[in-house]
Amino acid sequence: MIRWEESPGGPVLTLLDQTRLPAEEVRLVCADVPALVRAIQTLAVRGAPLLGIAGAYGVALAAARGRDAEEAATLLERSRPTAVNLAYGVRLAADAWRASAGEGAERAAGAALAAARELHRRDAEASSAMAGHGLALLDELLPGGGGHRILTHCNTGALVSGGEGTAFAVALAAHRAGRLRGLWVDETRPLLQGARLTAYEAARNGLPYTLLTDNAAGSLFTAGEVDAVLIGADRIAADGSVANKVGSYPLAVLAKYHRVPFVVVAPTTTIDPGTADGASIVVEQRPGREVTEPPGALGEGLVVAPPGTRAYNPAFDVTPPELVTAIVTEEGVLSPVTGDGIAALCARSRQVTIS
Numbered sequence: 001m002i003r004w005e006e007s008p009g010g011p012v013l014t015l016l017d018q019t020r021l022p023a024e025e026v027r028l029v030c031a032d033v034p035a036l037v038r039a040i041q042t043l044a045v046r047g048a049p050l051l052g053i054a055g056a057y058g059v060a061l062a063a064a065r066g067r068d069a070e071e072a073a074t075l076l077e078r079s080r081p082t083a084v085n086l087a088y089g090v091r092l093a094a095d096a097w098r099a100s101a102g103e104g105a106e107r108a109a110g111a112a113l114a115a116a117r118e119l120h121r122r123d124a125e126a127s128s129a130m131a132g133h134g135l136a137l138l139d140e141l142l143p144g145g146g147g148h149r150i151l152t153h154c155n156t157g158a159l160v161s162g163g164e165g166t167a168f169a170v171a172l173a174a175h176r177a178g179r180l181r182g183l184w185v186d187e188t189r190p191l192l193q194g195a196r197l198t199a200y201e202a203a204r205n206g207l208p209y210t211l212l213t214d215n216a217a218g219s220l221f222t223a224g225e226v227d228a229v230l231i232g233a234d235r236i237a238a239d240g241s242v243a244n245k246v247g248s249y250p251l252a253v254l255a256k257y258h259r260v261p262f263v264v265v266a267p268t269t270t271i272d273p274g275t276a277d278g279a280s281i282v283v284e285q286r287p288g289r290e291v292t293e294p295p296g297a298l299g300e301g302l303v304v305a306p307p308g309t310r311a312y313n314p315a316f317d318v319t320p321p322e323l324v325t326a327i328v329t330e331e332g333v334l335s336p337v338t339g340d341g342i343a344a345l346c347a348r349s350r351q352v353t354i355s
Ligand SMILES: CSC[C@H]1O[C@H](OP(=O)(O)O)[C@H](O)[C@@H]1O
Pocket: 043, 046, 047, 048, 049, 153, 154, 155, 156, 160, 166, 167, 193, 231, 232, 233, 234, 244, 245, 246, 315
């Protein structure tokens, strides 16, 4: 979903503009870091792992164009606060640039680009590994035949990844193995990542999916129609608390009450040893306009509230570890998500202390 391209005027980043989906497939061209920051802030490029990859390429772009890589790193890291992957990717490329700065500007820029490309490649590998671990976990948790009925929230497919995604990649693996009975897709208000993006990816991959409003999920649990919840993550704290798209926490409570597995699928770059617990996670507050004027078919807002209406619009919420059945990473499955297990995973995580 993001490409480094050489052009006559110098290198550029091109990326699929996710704000235009599903109506239009439009590629944005970012020739400088301010353009990439705008793309991140408007969610033209979004999703924790892809934000890390984009952040790393952003530092490389600044360096390749002779701009201040340190300033670029600061601007990119500040563009969205919750997904730790963004800071991780930016730091990775900036560290590579600094380590080679003494060898000249061109070699330093090349080192930053190499770091970004390596992160891109690693994320694709992680996506494939998580798909395998996640499907094996579902088969273990849900031994009955007939396939799995998975409910997912927001969007966690190839649009957020160097590969096929995180939670969505597990559903895709189940489908390919003939073990996906159905995918329930939460529309995910207010920006409708589920309706606009997960439905788009499910349709393109031929998955049996059904869209639902977020507030309809409870009745599905009551009807016994959900075998497992699969979601992504934007930051996993050292105590196992999980920050993810707003609406994830209510699903975790529903899953607990109805004894349905609630599974988080995230690469280890989403784990942040430097954030002690859920209360320490900075939850991005977004403009109320996104609630009062949700995106229409072509991105323009549909006014759904009286002018001047104030709206509460946290982009994420935090699920405590005791409501999480398991965390699936590229290294394997962690359950329970408390105690020594999360501590050991944090210690092994490639994540440098960001916070
Ligand atoms: C697996 S990363 C996808 C993750 O990112 C989404 O947030 P946003 O659309 O605001 O970038 C959401 O939390 C997804 O779970």
